[in-house]
Amino acid sequence: MSATTTTPDGSADRATAARPQRRRHLGYGRWTPVWFLAPAVLALFAIGIYPMLFALITSFRRYNITRRADMLDGFPFVGIDNYLTVLTDRTFWDSLALTGTFYLTVVPIQIVLGIGIALMLHRPGWGLLRTLTRVSLVVPLATTYAVVGLIGRLIFNRDFGVANQFMGWLGIASSDWLGNPTAAFSAIVVMDIWQWTPFVALIFLAGLSMVPVDIEEAARLETKSHWALLRYVQLPYLLPGLTAVLILRSADVLKLFDMVFVMTRGGPGAATDLVSVYIQRVGFKVFDLGLASAQAVLMLVLTIVLSRVYIRIFYREIEA
Protein backbone atom coordinates (compact mmCIF):
# COMPACT_ATOMS: atom_id res chain seq x y z
CA MET A 1 0.00 0.00 0.00
CA SER A 2 1.16 3.45 -0.84
CA ALA A 3 0.48 5.88 1.93
CA THR A 4 1.69 8.87 -0.01
CA THR A 5 -0.42 8.92 -3.14
CA THR A 6 0.28 12.09 -5.00
CA THR A 7 -2.39 12.28 -7.69
CA PRO A 8 -5.40 14.36 -6.73
CA ASP A 9 -7.74 11.48 -7.60
CA GLY A 10 -5.81 9.00 -5.60
CA SER A 11 -5.70 11.12 -2.52
CA ALA A 12 -9.37 11.95 -2.77
CA ASP A 13 -10.19 8.25 -3.03
CA ARG A 14 -8.06 7.52 -0.11
CA ALA A 15 -9.61 10.28 1.88
CA THR A 16 -13.11 8.93 1.46
CA ALA A 17 -12.15 5.32 1.79
CA ALA A 18 -10.01 5.85 4.80
CA ARG A 19 -12.17 8.27 6.67
CA PRO A 20 -13.02 6.03 9.63
CA GLN A 21 -9.46 4.91 9.84
CA ARG A 22 -8.22 8.47 9.71
CA ARG A 23 -10.36 9.46 12.58
CA ARG A 24 -8.85 6.71 14.63
CA HIS A 25 -5.30 7.69 13.70
CA LEU A 26 -5.08 11.28 14.70
CA GLY A 27 -3.06 13.58 12.57
CA TYR A 28 -3.21 12.31 9.01
CA GLY A 29 -5.22 15.14 7.53
CA ARG A 30 -4.31 18.13 5.41
CA TRP A 31 -3.78 20.08 8.56
CA THR A 32 -1.15 17.76 10.00
CA PRO A 33 1.87 19.85 9.01
CA VAL A 34 0.18 22.88 10.49
CA TRP A 35 0.10 21.36 13.96
CA PHE A 36 3.77 20.54 13.74
CA LEU A 37 4.71 23.95 12.44
CA ALA A 38 2.38 26.16 14.42
CA PRO A 39 4.41 26.43 17.65
CA ALA A 40 7.61 27.46 15.91
CA VAL A 41 5.89 29.80 13.47
CA LEU A 42 3.78 31.47 16.14
CA ALA A 43 6.81 31.92 18.39
CA LEU A 44 8.90 33.45 15.64
CA PHE A 45 6.03 35.63 14.56
CA ALA A 46 5.42 36.91 18.07
CA ILE A 47 9.04 37.75 18.79
CA GLY A 48 10.36 38.40 15.29
CA ILE A 49 7.64 39.99 13.18
CA TYR A 50 5.36 41.61 15.71
CA PRO A 51 8.07 43.82 17.25
CA MET A 52 9.06 44.90 13.75
CA LEU A 53 5.50 45.97 13.00
CA PHE A 54 5.56 47.87 16.25
CA ALA A 55 8.82 49.53 15.22
CA LEU A 56 7.31 50.40 11.85
CA ILE A 57 4.47 52.24 13.55
CA THR A 58 6.78 53.90 16.06
CA SER A 59 9.00 55.09 13.26
CA PHE A 60 6.16 57.37 12.11
CA ARG A 61 5.73 58.94 15.54
CA ARG A 62 7.55 61.49 17.63
CA TYR A 63 8.54 59.18 20.42
CA ASN A 64 11.21 60.32 22.82
CA ILE A 65 10.60 58.75 26.19
CA THR A 66 12.79 61.25 27.95
CA ARG A 67 10.83 64.24 26.60
CA ARG A 68 7.70 64.87 28.62
CA ALA A 69 6.03 66.87 25.87
CA ASP A 70 6.01 63.82 23.57
CA MET A 71 4.44 61.69 26.24
CA LEU A 72 1.75 64.27 26.99
CA ASP A 73 0.90 64.56 23.29
CA GLY A 74 0.49 60.78 23.18
CA PHE A 75 3.48 60.33 20.88
CA PRO A 76 1.94 62.10 17.86
CA PHE A 77 2.28 60.80 14.32
CA VAL A 78 4.72 62.86 12.34
CA GLY A 79 4.65 61.09 8.98
CA ILE A 80 8.02 60.47 7.47
CA ASP A 81 9.79 63.10 9.58
CA ASN A 82 11.93 60.51 11.36
CA TYR A 83 13.01 58.99 8.07
CA LEU A 84 13.89 62.41 6.70
CA THR A 85 15.90 63.13 9.83
CA VAL A 86 17.78 59.85 9.54
CA LEU A 87 18.39 60.16 5.82
CA THR A 88 19.64 63.72 6.11
CA ASP A 89 21.75 62.92 9.15
CA ARG A 90 25.41 63.00 8.29
CA THR A 91 26.42 60.73 11.19
CA PHE A 92 24.06 57.99 10.01
CA TRP A 93 25.54 58.05 6.53
CA ASP A 94 29.04 58.29 7.98
CA SER A 95 28.44 55.20 10.07
CA LEU A 96 27.05 53.34 7.06
CA ALA A 97 30.03 54.43 4.97
CA LEU A 98 32.39 53.35 7.73
CA THR A 99 30.66 49.99 7.87
CA GLY A 100 31.18 49.72 4.12
CA THR A 101 34.83 50.64 4.46
CA PHE A 102 35.21 48.07 7.20
CA TYR A 103 33.62 45.42 4.98
CA LEU A 104 35.83 46.34 2.03
CA THR A 105 38.89 46.16 4.29
CA VAL A 106 38.32 42.92 6.12
CA VAL A 107 36.59 40.77 3.52
CA PRO A 108 39.28 40.83 0.78
CA ILE A 109 41.94 40.03 3.38
CA GLN A 110 39.81 37.24 4.79
CA ILE A 111 39.20 35.82 1.32
CA VAL A 112 42.89 35.79 0.38
CA LEU A 113 43.96 34.35 3.74
CA GLY A 114 41.01 31.99 3.71
CA ILE A 115 41.89 30.54 0.31
CA GLY A 116 45.52 30.18 1.36
CA ILE A 117 44.61 28.40 4.58
CA ALA A 118 42.09 26.19 2.79
CA LEU A 119 44.71 25.17 0.23
CA MET A 120 47.17 24.32 3.00
CA LEU A 121 44.56 22.30 4.82
CA HIS A 122 43.56 20.54 1.63
CA ARG A 123 47.08 19.64 0.51
CA PRO A 124 48.14 16.08 1.40
CA GLY A 125 50.89 15.51 3.93
CA TRP A 126 51.40 16.41 7.61
CA GLY A 127 48.18 14.67 8.55
CA LEU A 128 48.22 15.31 12.28
CA LEU A 129 49.34 18.92 12.02
CA ARG A 130 46.69 19.53 9.38
CA THR A 131 43.95 18.10 11.57
CA LEU A 132 45.18 20.08 14.53
CA THR A 133 45.19 23.29 12.52
CA ARG A 134 41.74 22.64 11.11
CA VAL A 135 40.33 22.03 14.55
CA SER A 136 42.08 25.08 15.97
CA LEU A 137 40.17 27.25 13.49
CA VAL A 138 37.04 26.55 15.48
CA VAL A 139 38.42 28.37 18.52
CA PRO A 140 38.15 31.93 17.13
CA LEU A 141 34.69 31.17 15.77
CA ALA A 142 33.40 30.03 19.13
CA THR A 143 34.96 32.79 21.18
CA THR A 144 32.29 35.01 22.68
CA TYR A 145 32.31 38.20 20.61
CA ALA A 146 32.34 40.38 23.68
CA VAL A 147 35.36 38.49 24.99
CA VAL A 148 37.09 39.03 21.65
CA GLY A 149 36.67 42.70 22.41
CA LEU A 150 38.16 42.26 25.89
CA ILE A 151 41.14 40.38 24.47
CA GLY A 152 41.52 43.15 21.91
CA ARG A 153 41.59 45.77 24.66
CA LEU A 154 44.40 43.87 26.36
CA ILE A 155 46.42 43.08 23.23
CA PHE A 156 46.17 46.61 21.88
CA ASN A 157 46.76 48.36 25.19
CA ARG A 158 49.01 51.38 24.78
CA ASP A 159 51.24 50.66 27.77
CA PHE A 160 51.47 46.90 28.12
CA GLY A 161 49.76 45.48 25.03
CA VAL A 162 51.47 42.67 23.22
CA ALA A 163 50.66 44.27 19.84
CA ASN A 164 53.20 46.99 20.52
CA GLN A 165 55.74 44.34 21.46
CA PHE A 166 55.20 42.63 18.11
CA MET A 167 55.53 45.97 16.37
CA GLY A 168 58.77 46.52 18.27
CA TRP A 169 60.17 43.23 17.01
CA LEU A 170 59.41 44.40 13.47
CA GLY A 171 61.12 47.68 14.25
CA ILE A 172 57.95 49.74 14.09
CA ALA A 173 57.32 52.39 16.71
CA SER A 174 54.61 51.53 19.21
CA SER A 175 51.38 53.46 19.12
CA ASP A 176 48.34 54.26 21.18
CA TRP A 177 46.13 51.81 19.29
CA LEU A 178 42.79 52.56 20.78
CA GLY A 179 43.38 56.26 21.23
CA ASN A 180 44.20 57.09 17.63
CA PRO A 181 41.48 56.96 14.94
CA THR A 182 43.36 55.06 12.22
CA ALA A 183 45.00 52.70 14.69
CA ALA A 184 41.71 51.97 16.45
CA PHE A 185 40.11 51.12 13.12
CA SER A 186 43.06 48.83 12.32
CA ALA A 187 42.72 47.18 15.72
CA ILE A 188 39.08 46.21 15.17
CA VAL A 189 40.02 45.09 11.65
CA VAL A 190 42.70 42.80 13.10
CA MET A 191 40.33 41.30 15.64
CA ASP A 192 37.66 40.72 13.00
CA ILE A 193 40.20 39.10 10.72
CA TRP A 194 41.26 36.87 13.58
CA GLN A 195 37.73 35.83 14.39
CA TRP A 196 36.25 35.40 10.92
CA THR A 197 39.08 34.25 8.66
CA PRO A 198 38.59 30.69 9.96
CA PHE A 199 34.96 30.84 8.84
CA VAL A 200 36.01 31.87 5.34
CA ALA A 201 38.80 29.27 5.29
CA LEU A 202 36.46 26.47 6.33
CA ILE A 203 33.93 27.44 3.66
CA PHE A 204 36.66 27.32 1.01
CA LEU A 205 37.95 24.05 2.41
CA ALA A 206 34.47 22.60 1.98
CA GLY A 207 34.56 23.83 -1.60
CA LEU A 208 37.94 22.26 -2.28
CA SER A 209 36.78 18.92 -0.96
CA MET A 210 33.99 18.99 -3.57
CA VAL A 211 36.52 18.72 -6.41
CA PRO A 212 36.29 15.12 -7.63
CA VAL A 213 39.41 13.28 -6.56
CA ASP A 214 40.15 11.75 -9.96
CA ILE A 215 39.90 15.11 -11.72
CA GLU A 216 42.23 16.70 -9.21
CA GLU A 217 44.74 13.87 -9.48
CA ALA A 218 44.66 13.91 -13.26
CA ALA A 219 45.30 17.64 -13.14
CA ARG A 220 48.19 17.17 -10.73
CA LEU A 221 49.77 14.79 -13.24
CA GLU A 222 49.24 17.32 -16.01
CA THR A 223 50.79 20.28 -14.29
CA LYS A 224 53.22 21.04 -11.54
CA SER A 225 51.88 24.55 -11.20
CA HIS A 226 49.75 25.09 -8.12
CA TRP A 227 48.44 28.24 -9.71
CA ALA A 228 47.14 26.42 -12.79
CA LEU A 229 45.53 23.82 -10.57
CA LEU A 230 43.85 26.50 -8.52
CA ARG A 231 42.78 28.56 -11.50
CA TYR A 232 41.43 25.88 -13.80
CA VAL A 233 40.42 23.00 -11.55
CA GLN A 234 39.66 24.23 -8.05
CA LEU A 235 38.38 27.75 -8.63
CA PRO A 236 35.02 26.71 -10.09
CA TYR A 237 34.36 24.78 -6.91
CA LEU A 238 35.29 27.78 -4.77
CA LEU A 239 32.89 30.20 -6.42
CA PRO A 240 29.69 29.21 -4.58
CA GLY A 241 31.62 29.50 -1.32
CA LEU A 242 32.88 32.90 -2.39
CA THR A 243 29.35 34.16 -2.95
CA ALA A 244 28.30 32.78 0.42
CA VAL A 245 31.23 34.58 2.04
CA LEU A 246 30.43 37.88 0.36
CA ILE A 247 26.78 37.83 1.40
CA LEU A 248 27.06 36.33 4.87
CA ARG A 249 29.96 38.54 5.80
CA SER A 250 28.03 41.62 4.73
CA ALA A 251 25.17 40.54 6.98
CA ASP A 252 27.64 39.88 9.79
CA VAL A 253 29.41 43.20 9.38
CA LEU A 254 26.05 44.96 9.57
CA LYS A 255 25.43 42.98 12.76
CA LEU A 256 28.87 43.59 14.20
CA PHE A 257 28.37 45.16 17.58
CA ASP A 258 29.74 43.24 20.56
CA MET A 259 33.44 43.30 19.74
CA VAL A 260 33.51 46.95 18.67
CA PHE A 261 31.34 48.08 21.55
CA VAL A 262 33.67 46.47 24.05
CA MET A 263 36.88 47.56 22.37
CA THR A 264 36.18 51.15 21.42
CA ARG A 265 32.50 52.08 21.96
CA GLY A 266 32.71 53.54 18.46
CA GLY A 267 35.56 55.88 19.31
CA PRO A 268 37.91 57.61 19.37
CA GLY A 269 35.65 60.28 17.93
CA ALA A 270 33.64 58.32 15.36
CA ALA A 271 36.58 56.30 14.05
CA THR A 272 34.97 52.91 14.71
CA ASP A 273 31.35 53.98 14.85
CA LEU A 274 29.90 51.13 12.78
CA VAL A 275 26.22 51.28 12.04
CA SER A 276 25.09 48.89 14.80
CA VAL A 277 27.10 50.72 17.42
CA TYR A 278 25.69 54.03 16.21
CA ILE A 279 22.06 52.87 16.25
CA GLN A 280 22.46 51.34 19.67
CA ARG A 281 23.71 54.68 20.99
CA VAL A 282 20.89 56.68 19.43
CA GLY A 283 18.27 54.25 20.67
CA PHE A 284 19.50 53.56 24.15
CA LYS A 285 21.40 56.65 25.15
CA VAL A 286 19.38 59.38 23.47
CA PHE A 287 16.11 57.42 23.78
CA ASP A 288 14.60 58.95 20.68
CA LEU A 289 12.71 55.78 19.89
CA GLY A 290 10.92 57.17 16.86
CA LEU A 291 14.22 58.02 15.23
CA ALA A 292 15.87 54.79 16.28
CA SER A 293 12.90 52.81 14.99
CA ALA A 294 13.25 54.49 11.62
CA GLN A 295 16.91 53.43 11.60
CA ALA A 296 16.00 49.89 12.58
CA VAL A 297 13.44 49.73 9.78
CA LEU A 298 15.99 50.97 7.25
CA MET A 299 18.47 48.36 8.49
CA LEU A 300 15.79 45.72 8.17
CA VAL A 301 15.13 46.71 4.57
CA LEU A 302 18.84 46.30 3.88
CA THR A 303 18.81 42.93 5.61
CA ILE A 304 15.78 41.71 3.67
CA VAL A 305 17.44 42.61 0.40
CA LEU A 306 20.56 40.72 1.46
CA SER A 307 18.73 37.61 2.54
CA ARG A 308 16.60 37.61 -0.61
CA VAL A 309 19.77 37.67 -2.67
CA TYR A 310 21.28 34.93 -0.54
CA ILE A 311 18.24 32.68 -0.84
CA ARG A 312 17.90 33.40 -4.56
CA ILE A 313 21.45 32.23 -5.10
CA PHE A 314 21.69 29.28 -2.74
CA TYR A 315 18.37 27.70 -2.17
CA ARG A 316 16.50 28.09 -5.45
CA GLU A 317 17.67 24.66 -6.49
CA ILE A 318 16.58 22.96 -3.31
CA GLU A 319 13.05 21.67 -3.43
CA ALA A 320 12.15 22.85 -0.01
Place this chain on the structure above:
Amino acid sequence: MNRMTLGSLFHALGLLVVLAFALFPFYWMVSSSFKDQTDLLASPPVWLFTPTLANYQAIFADQNVTNAILNSLIVATSTTALSVILGTPAAYALARFEFRGKADLWFWFISNRMVSPIVLALPVYMLSRQVGLLNTYLVLILVYLTFCLPIVVWICTDQFRSIPRDLEQSARLEGATQFDIFWRIYLPLGIPGVAVSAIFAFIFSWNELLYALVLITSQGLKTAPVIATNFMSGYELPWGKIMATGTLIVLPVTVFALVVSRHMVRGLTMGATK
Protein backbone atom coordinates in the same frame (compact mmCIF):
# COMPACT_ATOMS: atom_id res chain seq x y z
CA MET B 1 62.50 15.52 -5.08
CA ASN B 2 64.31 18.42 -3.51
CA ARG B 3 61.51 20.73 -4.56
CA MET B 4 58.97 18.40 -3.01
CA THR B 5 60.64 18.38 0.39
CA LEU B 6 61.10 22.12 0.32
CA GLY B 7 57.45 22.56 -0.57
CA SER B 8 56.51 20.18 2.16
CA LEU B 9 58.60 22.14 4.64
CA PHE B 10 56.85 25.37 3.70
CA HIS B 11 53.56 23.56 4.01
CA ALA B 12 54.32 22.58 7.60
CA LEU B 13 55.61 26.06 8.36
CA GLY B 14 52.47 27.62 6.94
CA LEU B 15 50.26 25.32 8.97
CA LEU B 16 52.18 26.22 12.11
CA VAL B 17 51.73 29.91 11.43
CA VAL B 18 47.99 29.43 10.98
CA LEU B 19 47.83 27.37 14.15
CA ALA B 20 49.66 30.04 16.11
CA PHE B 21 47.51 32.79 14.61
CA ALA B 22 44.28 30.97 15.45
CA LEU B 23 45.26 30.18 19.01
CA PHE B 24 47.30 33.20 20.06
CA PRO B 25 44.57 35.55 21.34
CA PHE B 26 42.98 32.65 23.17
CA TYR B 27 46.34 31.68 24.64
CA TRP B 28 47.02 35.27 25.62
CA MET B 29 43.72 35.52 27.45
CA VAL B 30 44.22 32.27 29.33
CA SER B 31 47.83 32.99 30.24
CA SER B 32 46.95 36.52 31.34
CA SER B 33 44.31 35.11 33.65
CA PHE B 34 47.13 33.37 35.57
CA LYS B 35 49.27 36.50 35.89
CA ASP B 36 49.40 38.76 38.90
CA GLN B 37 48.88 42.48 38.47
CA THR B 38 52.61 43.26 38.21
CA ASP B 39 53.10 40.76 35.42
CA LEU B 40 49.96 41.97 33.69
CA LEU B 41 51.08 45.57 33.67
CA ALA B 42 54.68 44.78 32.76
CA SER B 43 55.94 46.65 29.74
CA PRO B 44 57.06 45.02 27.52
CA PRO B 45 54.68 42.14 28.30
CA VAL B 46 56.20 39.08 29.97
CA TRP B 47 55.86 35.66 28.40
CA LEU B 48 57.31 33.65 31.25
CA PHE B 49 55.91 34.21 34.70
CA THR B 50 54.93 32.43 37.87
CA PRO B 51 51.27 31.48 37.47
CA THR B 52 48.83 32.42 40.18
CA LEU B 53 45.27 31.33 40.86
CA ALA B 54 44.50 34.57 42.66
CA ASN B 55 42.37 35.92 39.79
CA TYR B 56 40.18 32.86 39.78
CA GLN B 57 39.84 32.98 43.55
CA ALA B 58 38.84 36.61 43.23
CA ILE B 59 36.13 36.01 40.63
CA PHE B 60 34.73 32.96 42.38
CA ALA B 61 34.43 35.12 45.47
CA ASP B 62 32.77 37.86 43.44
CA GLN B 63 29.07 37.23 43.54
CA ASN B 64 28.46 39.34 40.45
CA VAL B 65 30.51 36.95 38.36
CA THR B 66 29.19 33.67 39.76
CA ASN B 67 25.65 35.01 39.50
CA ALA B 68 26.19 36.12 35.94
CA ILE B 69 27.52 32.74 34.90
CA LEU B 70 24.54 31.09 36.54
CA ASN B 71 22.22 33.51 34.71
CA SER B 72 23.89 32.74 31.41
CA LEU B 73 23.57 29.06 32.09
CA ILE B 74 19.86 29.36 32.86
CA VAL B 75 19.14 31.50 29.82
CA ALA B 76 21.21 29.46 27.38
CA THR B 77 19.88 26.12 28.60
CA SER B 78 16.27 27.28 28.52
CA THR B 79 16.69 28.80 25.07
CA THR B 80 18.25 25.60 23.80
CA ALA B 81 15.51 23.42 25.26
CA LEU B 82 12.76 25.65 23.92
CA SER B 83 14.36 25.83 20.49
CA VAL B 84 14.53 22.07 20.29
CA ILE B 85 10.99 21.62 21.56
CA LEU B 86 9.57 24.11 19.07
CA GLY B 87 12.00 23.50 16.25
CA THR B 88 12.07 19.74 15.84
CA PRO B 89 8.35 19.32 15.04
CA ALA B 90 8.62 22.16 12.54
CA ALA B 91 11.66 20.50 11.02
CA TYR B 92 9.74 17.25 10.75
CA ALA B 93 6.91 18.97 8.92
CA LEU B 94 9.34 20.67 6.54
CA ALA B 95 11.20 17.42 5.93
CA ARG B 96 8.26 15.13 5.31
CA PHE B 97 5.18 17.03 4.20
CA GLU B 98 4.19 18.84 1.07
CA PHE B 99 2.03 21.91 1.50
CA ARG B 100 1.45 25.27 -0.05
CA GLY B 101 3.80 28.04 1.00
CA LYS B 102 6.39 25.59 2.23
CA ALA B 103 9.24 27.18 0.32
CA ASP B 104 8.35 30.64 1.59
CA LEU B 105 8.17 29.41 5.15
CA TRP B 106 11.48 27.73 4.76
CA PHE B 107 13.09 30.93 3.42
CA TRP B 108 11.56 32.91 6.23
CA PHE B 109 13.24 30.65 8.76
CA ILE B 110 16.55 30.99 6.98
CA SER B 111 16.39 34.75 6.54
CA ASN B 112 16.43 35.12 10.31
CA ARG B 113 20.12 34.36 10.01
CA MET B 114 20.56 37.78 8.42
CA VAL B 115 18.61 39.91 10.87
CA SER B 116 20.79 42.17 12.92
CA PRO B 117 20.02 42.17 16.64
CA ILE B 118 20.09 45.96 16.59
CA VAL B 119 16.99 45.89 14.37
CA LEU B 120 15.00 43.91 16.91
CA ALA B 121 16.59 45.16 20.11
CA LEU B 122 14.77 48.46 20.17
CA PRO B 123 11.22 47.28 19.40
CA VAL B 124 11.63 44.34 21.77
CA TYR B 125 12.82 46.78 24.41
CA MET B 126 9.80 49.03 23.90
CA LEU B 127 7.32 46.17 23.93
CA SER B 128 8.77 44.40 26.92
CA ARG B 129 8.85 47.67 28.82
CA GLN B 130 5.12 47.97 28.25
CA VAL B 131 4.29 44.46 29.38
CA GLY B 132 6.80 44.39 32.21
CA LEU B 133 9.13 41.81 30.74
CA LEU B 134 12.28 43.89 31.10
CA ASN B 135 14.71 42.35 33.56
CA THR B 136 13.40 38.82 33.26
CA TYR B 137 15.02 35.67 31.99
CA LEU B 138 11.97 35.15 29.83
CA VAL B 139 12.54 38.14 27.57
CA LEU B 140 16.07 37.01 26.79
CA ILE B 141 14.99 33.43 26.22
CA LEU B 142 12.25 34.55 23.84
CA VAL B 143 14.39 36.97 21.89
CA TYR B 144 17.20 34.42 21.58
CA LEU B 145 14.71 32.12 19.89
CA THR B 146 14.86 34.41 16.88
CA PHE B 147 18.30 33.09 16.01
CA CYS B 148 18.31 29.70 17.78
CA LEU B 149 15.04 28.38 16.42
CA PRO B 150 16.02 28.81 12.75
CA ILE B 151 19.29 26.97 13.24
CA VAL B 152 17.50 24.06 14.93
CA VAL B 153 14.89 23.96 12.19
CA TRP B 154 17.51 24.03 9.46
CA ILE B 155 19.84 21.36 10.81
CA CYS B 156 17.05 19.04 11.94
CA THR B 157 15.17 19.30 8.64
CA ASP B 158 18.33 18.19 6.93
CA GLN B 159 18.75 15.36 9.40
CA PHE B 160 15.13 14.16 9.24
CA ARG B 161 15.26 14.09 5.44
CA SER B 162 18.04 11.52 5.63
CA ILE B 163 15.89 9.08 7.61
CA PRO B 164 14.47 6.36 5.32
CA ARG B 165 10.75 6.62 4.68
CA ASP B 166 10.26 2.85 4.93
CA LEU B 167 10.41 3.01 8.70
CA GLU B 168 7.61 5.51 8.70
CA GLN B 169 5.50 3.40 6.34
CA SER B 170 5.68 0.30 8.46
CA ALA B 171 4.94 2.25 11.62
CA ARG B 172 1.91 3.69 9.90
CA LEU B 173 0.70 0.20 8.99
CA GLU B 174 0.97 -0.69 12.63
CA GLY B 175 -1.39 2.16 13.36
CA ALA B 176 1.00 4.77 14.68
CA THR B 177 -0.23 8.35 14.74
CA GLN B 178 1.73 11.05 12.99
CA PHE B 179 2.92 12.29 16.32
CA ASP B 180 4.07 8.78 17.29
CA ILE B 181 6.06 8.64 14.09
CA PHE B 182 7.72 11.92 14.89
CA TRP B 183 8.26 11.07 18.53
CA ARG B 184 9.26 7.38 18.26
CA ILE B 185 11.06 7.32 14.91
CA TYR B 186 12.28 10.70 13.75
CA LEU B 187 13.36 12.17 17.05
CA PRO B 188 15.37 9.15 18.28
CA LEU B 189 16.96 8.49 14.89
CA GLY B 190 17.62 12.16 14.35
CA ILE B 191 19.42 12.60 17.66
CA PRO B 192 22.80 13.40 16.09
CA GLY B 193 21.36 16.34 14.17
CA VAL B 194 19.26 17.45 17.10
CA ALA B 195 22.32 17.40 19.34
CA VAL B 196 24.40 19.43 16.89
CA SER B 197 21.64 21.99 16.51
CA ALA B 198 21.17 22.15 20.28
CA ILE B 199 24.87 22.83 20.74
CA PHE B 200 24.69 25.66 18.20
CA ALA B 201 21.68 27.12 19.96
CA PHE B 202 23.58 26.97 23.25
CA ILE B 203 26.71 28.59 21.81
CA PHE B 204 24.77 31.40 20.13
CA SER B 205 22.71 32.24 23.19
CA TRP B 206 25.64 31.90 25.58
CA ASN B 207 27.68 34.35 23.49
CA GLU B 208 25.02 37.00 22.99
CA LEU B 209 25.73 40.50 24.27
CA LEU B 210 23.56 43.18 22.69
CA TYR B 211 20.10 42.01 23.80
CA ALA B 212 21.41 41.12 27.25
CA LEU B 213 22.94 44.57 27.52
CA VAL B 214 19.78 46.50 26.72
CA LEU B 215 17.02 44.24 28.07
CA ILE B 216 18.55 43.51 31.47
CA THR B 217 19.51 46.36 33.73
CA SER B 218 19.20 44.86 37.19
CA GLN B 219 22.58 43.75 38.45
CA GLY B 220 21.47 40.36 39.70
CA LEU B 221 20.15 39.20 36.33
CA LYS B 222 23.00 40.24 34.05
CA THR B 223 24.57 37.57 31.90
CA ALA B 224 28.23 36.66 31.83
CA PRO B 225 29.27 38.63 28.70
CA VAL B 226 27.63 41.75 30.14
CA ILE B 227 29.38 41.38 33.48
CA ALA B 228 32.69 40.83 31.72
CA THR B 229 32.28 44.04 29.75
CA ASN B 230 31.16 45.88 32.89
CA PHE B 231 34.64 45.46 34.29
CA MET B 232 35.69 47.87 31.58
CA SER B 233 34.93 51.01 33.50
CA GLY B 234 36.97 52.98 35.94
CA TYR B 235 40.66 53.70 35.83
CA GLU B 236 42.55 50.79 37.32
CA LEU B 237 41.17 47.94 35.25
CA PRO B 238 41.33 44.56 37.01
CA TRP B 239 42.85 42.83 33.99
CA GLY B 240 43.46 39.56 35.80
CA LYS B 241 39.84 39.27 36.83
CA ILE B 242 38.68 40.33 33.37
CA MET B 243 40.74 37.68 31.66
CA ALA B 244 39.78 35.01 34.20
CA THR B 245 36.10 35.81 33.62
CA GLY B 246 36.68 35.77 29.87
CA THR B 247 38.31 32.37 30.13
CA LEU B 248 35.43 31.00 32.15
CA ILE B 249 32.96 32.31 29.58
CA VAL B 250 34.81 31.04 26.55
CA LEU B 251 35.91 27.66 27.85
CA PRO B 252 32.55 25.83 27.84
CA VAL B 253 31.57 27.05 24.39
CA THR B 254 34.98 26.20 23.00
CA VAL B 255 34.58 22.65 24.21
CA PHE B 256 31.12 22.50 22.64
CA ALA B 257 32.41 24.00 19.44
CA LEU B 258 35.17 21.43 19.22
CA VAL B 259 32.53 18.73 19.58
CA VAL B 260 30.61 20.09 16.60
CA SER B 261 33.65 21.34 14.70
CA ARG B 262 32.75 19.25 11.66
CA HIS B 263 29.42 21.04 11.44
CA MET B 264 30.69 24.52 12.22
CA VAL B 265 30.46 25.80 8.67
CA ARG B 266 27.06 24.28 8.10
CA GLY B 267 25.83 25.92 11.26
CA LEU B 268 27.17 29.34 10.38
CA THR B 269 26.02 29.35 6.77
CA MET B 270 22.64 27.73 7.40
CA GLY B 271 23.73 24.91 5.16
CA ALA B 272 24.59 26.88 2.05
CA THR B 273 27.81 24.91 1.89
CA LYS B 274 27.99 21.34 3.03
